[in-house]
Amino acid sequence: MNKHIFTFACITTLFLSIISCQTTTKDSSKKSVDKKVDSLLSIMTLEEKIGQMNQYSGFYDVTGPAPSAGDAANKYKHLEQGLVGSMLNIKSVKEVRAFQKIAVEKTRLGIPLLFGFDVVHGFKTLTPIPLAESASWDLEAIKKSAENAAIEASAAGINWTFAPMVDISRDARWGRVMEGAGEDTYLGSLIAKARVEGFQGEDLSANNTIAACAKHFAGYGFGIAAKEYNTVDMSLTMLHNVVLPPFKAAKDAGVKTFMTAFNDFNGIPATGNVYLQRDILKKDWDFKGFVISDWGSIEEMRTHGYAKDMKDASRLAVLAGCDMDMESYAYVKNLADLVKEGLVDESLINDAAGRILKVKFELGLFDNPYKYCNEAREKEIIGNNKLHDASLDIAKKSIVLLKNNNQLLPLKKGGLNIAVIGDLADDKSSPLGSWRLAADDNTAVSVIEGLQAYPDNKITYASGPKLFEDSPNFVNEIKINTTDKSGFSEAVNAAKNKDVVIMVLGEHGFQSGEARSRTNLDLPSFQEELLEAVYKVNKNIVLVMMNGRPLAINWANDHIPSIVEAWQLGTESGNAIAQVLYGDYNPSGKLTMSFPQNVGQIPIYYNYKNTGRPQAKGPDQVFWAHYSDVSNAPLYPFGYGLSYTTFTYENIKLSSESFNKEGSLKVSFTLKNTGNYAGREVVQMYIRDMVGSTTRPIKELKGFELVNLKPGESKEVSFTIDTKTIQFYTANNKWEAEPGDFKVFIGGSSVTSLEADFSYVD
Numbered sequence: 111m112n113k114h115i116f117t118f119a120c121i122t123t124l125f126l127s128i129i130s131c132q133t134t135t136k137d138s139s140k141k142s143v144d145k146k147v148d149s150l151l152s153i154m155t156l157e158e159k160i161g162q163m164n165q166y167s168g169f170y171d172v173t174g175p176a177p178s179a180g181d182a183a184n185k186y187k188h189l190e191q192g193l194v195g196s197m198l199n200i201k202s203v204k205e206v207r208a209f210q211k212i213a214v215e216k217t218r219l220g221i222p223l224l225f226g227f228d229v230v231h232g233f234k235t236l237t238p239i240p241l242a243e244s245a246s247w248d249l250e251a252i253k254k255s256a257e258n259a260a261i262e263a264s265a266a267g268i269n270w271t272f273a274p275m276v277d278i279s280r281d282a283r284w285g286r287v288m289e290g291a292g293e294d295t296y297l298g299s300l301i302a303k304a305r306v307e308g309f310q311g312e313d314l315s316a317n318n319t320i321a322a323c324a325k326h327f328a329g330y331g332f333g334i335a336a337k338e339y340n341t342v343d344m345s346l347t348m349l350h351n352v353v354l355p356p357f358k359a360a361k362d363a364g365v366k367t368f369m370t371a372f373n374d375f376n377g378i379p380a381t382g383n384v385y386l387q388r389d390i391l392k393k394d395w396d397f398k399g400f401v402i403s404d405w406g407s408i409e410e411m412r413t414h415g416y417a418k419d420m421k422d423a424s425r426l427a428v429l430a431g432c433d434m435d436m437e438s439y440a441y442v443k444n445l446a447d448l449v450k451e452g453l454v455d456e457s458l459i460n461d462a463a464g465r466i467l468k469v470k471f472e473l474g475l476f477d478n479p480y481k482y483c484n485e486a487r488e489k490e491i492i493g494n495n496k497l498h499d500a501s502l503d504i505a506k507k508s509i510v511l512l513k514n515n516n517q518l519l520p521l522k523k524g525g526l527n528i529a530v531i532g533d534l535a536d537d538k539s540s541p542l543g544s545w546r547l548a549a550d551d552n553t554a555v556s557v558i559e560g561l562q563a564y565p566d567n568k569i570t571y572a573s574g575p576k577l578f579e580d581s582p583n584f585v586n587e588i589k590i591n592t593t594d595k596s597g598f599s600e601a602v603n604a605a606k607n608k609d610v611v612i613m614v615l616g617e618h619g620f621q622s623g624e625a626r627s628r629t630n631l632d633l634p635s636f637q638e639e640l641l642e643a644v645y646k647v648n649k650n651i652v653l654v655m656m657n658g659r660p661l662a663i664n665w666a667n668d669h670i671p672s673i674v675e676a677w678q679l680g681t682e683s684g685n686a687i688a689q690v691l692y693g694d695y696n697p698s699g700k701l702t703m704s705f706p707q708n709v710g711q712i713p714i715y716y717n718y719k720n721t722g723r724p725q726a727k728g729p730d731q732v733f734w735a736h737y738s739d740v741s742n743a744p745l746y747p748f749g750y751g752l753s754y755t756t757f758t759y760e761n762i763k764l765s766s767e768s769f770n771k772e773g774s775l776k777v778s779f780t781l782k783n784t785g786n787y788a789g790r791e792v793v794q795m796y797i798r799d800m801v802g803s804t805t806r807p808i809k810e811l812k813g814f815e816l817v818n819l820k821p822g823e824s825k826e827v828s829f830t831i832d833t834k835t836i837q838f839y840t841a842n843n844k845w846e847a848e849p850g851d852f853k854v855f856i857g858g859s860s861v862t863s864l865e866a867d868f869s870y871v872d
C-alpha cells in the first residue's frame with residue numbers, strides 16, 4: 111500500500127468505523143453522509159475546520175486582482191497544514207494530482223481538496239457564450255452542453271464549476287450579460303435548471319459529473335448604470351419577482367453551491383448580507399449546500415465601508431452565512447481568534463465546514479481523492495471529436511437571423527463571387543468568448559475557414575482596419591484602434607463588383623465579460639464607417655455580427671438587407687456560421703435580450719410596467735412615458751428571430767374562460783409553416799395580470815415550445831395555465847396567485863400576434 115492510501119485508510123477507519131458505509135435508499139444515503147460529516151467534524155481541530163473554509167487560487171492563473179506575494183508564499187505551508195479546503199484555477203490532471211497529494215498525504219487528516227474552475231462555456235472545447243446558448247431556447251441542448259463541459263473538465267481533474275451564472279440583466283452595457291441567459295426570469299430559471307442538471311448529472315459521484323455553483327447571489331446584474339461591481343439599489347418586489355427565481359430554480363435542481371456577489375444589496379455587501387444568505391437561501395429555501403464568496407469579496411467589505419478591518423469582515427461574512435472564502439485570506443487568519451474571543455460561535459464554523467465536507471462526500475472524494483485524475487482519460491477526452499460535434503450543434507442553434515430582405519440568404523452553393531470583410535472574419539480568438547482559461551489561444555474555426563467548406567464560390571478577403579492596437583487579453587484593458595485606418599480603402603475596393611459581401615463586425619471576445627462594461631454600444635473602432643463605405647459600393651451585404659452583448663446597430667438595420675447575430679460561438683464558430691449562411695441549418699434562435707435603438711434606451715426590456723401614462727392622449731401630446739427623440743420600441747425585441755421560412759399563428763382558443771385553485775385551462779392555436787423551407791419555430795406564450803396587489807408587467811413569458819414543421823405543414827399547439835403560471839411575490843410578501851382578470855398572448859416573439867382573456871377565480 112503506498113503512503114497516501116495508507117494515511118487515508120487510517121483516517122477513514124478512524125471516523126467511518128462509527129457508521130456503516132452501506133446504504134440503500136436515497137434518504138438513508140443522505141443520512142449516512144450527514145453522519146460521516148459529523149464524525150469527521152468531531153475529530154477535527156478548530157483550525158482544521160476553518161481550513162476547509164479557505165480557498166486559494168493556483169500559482170499561474172488569476173481571475174481577479176493578483177494576491178500579494180507574501181500570501182502566495184504561504185499557500186504551500188497552509189496546504190500542508192490542512193488549512194486549505196479548496197483550490198481554483200488549477201487545470202490539468204498533473205497539477206490537480208500534485209495539490210491533492212499534499213492534502214491527502216501531508217495533512218493530519220488527509221481530507222481531499224475541491225478543485226473549482228470557471229467552466230462557464232466549455233473547458234478546452236469551447237461552446238457558445240451562455241447568452242448565445244440561451245438564444246437557442248433549447249433546454250435539452252443547453253443541458254447537453256453543460257454535461258459535455260463537465261465531462262471535459264472532470265477529465266482534467268476539475269470537480270466543481272463556478273457556473274451557471276444565473277444573474278438576470280436588462281442592461282447591455284454590463285459586460286457580463288454574455289455569461290447569463292438574458293433578461294427574462296422565466297426562461298432564465300429553466301436554463302438555470304438545465305445547466306445545473308447538465309453539470310451535476312444524475313450521479314454526482316460519477317467521475318464525469320461535477321458540482322455546480324449558482325452565482326452571483328444576488329442582484330449583480332443590476333449595478334447602477336451597469337458599471338462593473340457597482341452599487342445595487344432595488345425594491346424587494348424586483349428582487350423576489352425578477353432576480354431570485356433563477357437562483358431558486360438552481361436550488362430546486364439540487365445545485366451544490368452558491369457564490370455571493372461583489373455588489374451591495376440594500377446597503378449591505380452581498381457577502382455579508384444576512385437577509386440574502388441566512389434568511390432567504392438557508393432558511394426559507396432550506397439550502398443544504400455551501401456558499402462561497404466571490405474573489406476577495408470578504409476582504410472588499412472593508413473597501414465598501416462596511417467592515418472596519420479583515421477580522422471584522424470575516425466575522426460579518428461568516429455570520430451572514432458565507433461558508434468559504436475565495437482568495438481573501440480572511441477566514442484562515444481571523445476566524446480562530448474570533449471564535450476564541452467569543453465573537454463567532456463555533457457552531458457556525460461546524461455548520462460551514464460540515465456543508466463543505468458534505469459536498470466532498472457526495473462527489474465521492476473520500477472514496478477516491480484521485481477519481482478525476484486519470485491521465486489516459488484526460489488524453490482521450492479533452493478536445494475529442496464528440497465534444498466538437500456537440501459544440502457545433504448548439505452553435506448553429508444559437509444563431510439568430512435578425513433581417514433577411516430580398517432573400518439574400520441562404521447563399522447559393524456555387525457560382526458566387528463573394529467578398530469577406532472585417533478584422534473579425536479571420537479572427538480565431540474572438541469567437542472563443544471570455545471564459546476560456548483552459549483553451550489554447552486562436553483555436554476557434556474562423557469565419558473564413560468555415561466558408562472554405564463551400565469551395566464552389568470564389569472568396570476575396572480584406573480585413574479592413576485592425577480593431578485593436580494590441581492583442582486583447584483577459585486581464586488588461588482593451589485598446590481600440592482609433593487612429594490607424596490602413597486597409598480601409600482596400601476593403602471597400604474588394605467589395606466592388608461582387609455578388610455578395612459578407613461583413614463580419616462586432617466585438618472582440620475580451621470586450622465583453624467581467625470588468626468589460628461599456629457606455630457606448632456602437633460597433634467599435636472604424637467598423638460602422640467601413641460598413642457605410644462598403645454599402646456605397648455594394649448593397650448586397652450580409653452582416654454577420656460577432657459580439658458578447660446586444661449592440662446598437664440602427665444604421666445597419668435601416669440599410670443592410672441581411673443581418674445574422676452570431677455572438678461568440680466557441681471552438682466551432684466559423685463552421686456553424688457557414689452552415690447557417692448556406693442554409694444547411696435553417697436559423698431558429700430567438701433573442702433573449704432586447705436590442706436597443708441606441709444606448710440611451712437602456713435598460714430596455716420587454717416586461718416593463720404599464721405606468722400611469724403608457725400612451726399619448728393625442729397626436730401632439732407630450733405628457734406620457736416616452737422619449738422625445740426615439741420611440742419606446744427596441745430595435746429587436748425579446749424573443750425575436752427569423753427563419754428562412756415563415757410561420758403564421760392563427761385560431762387562438764381557450765378551453766374555458768376561467769379556472770380556480772384546483773383547476774387549469776388550456777390555450778391552443780395553430781402554427782403553420784407558410785414558407786419554402788423546413789424550419790423550427792420557438793412559439794411563445796405570455797400573460798398579463800391586469801390588476802395586482804403590486805403593479806404587474808405588461809407581459810411575462812410563461813411558456814414556450816420548439817416546433818419543427820415542413821413547408822406547408824401546420825400543428826395545433828397548446829399550453830396549460832394554472833395557478834403556478836400566474837403566481838408572483840405579492841404585497842403580502844409571499845408567492846401566491848391573486849384572483850382577477852388576465853390576458854394571454856401567443857406569438858413568435860414578445861411582440862405577439864394573438865391574444866385572449868381569462869380570469870382566475872379563488
Ligand code: BGC
Binds near residue numbers: 174198228272405624
Ligand atoms: C468572478 C466569478 C468567478 C471568480 C473565480 C470572479 O472575479 O466574479 O464569477 O467565478 O472570479 O474566477
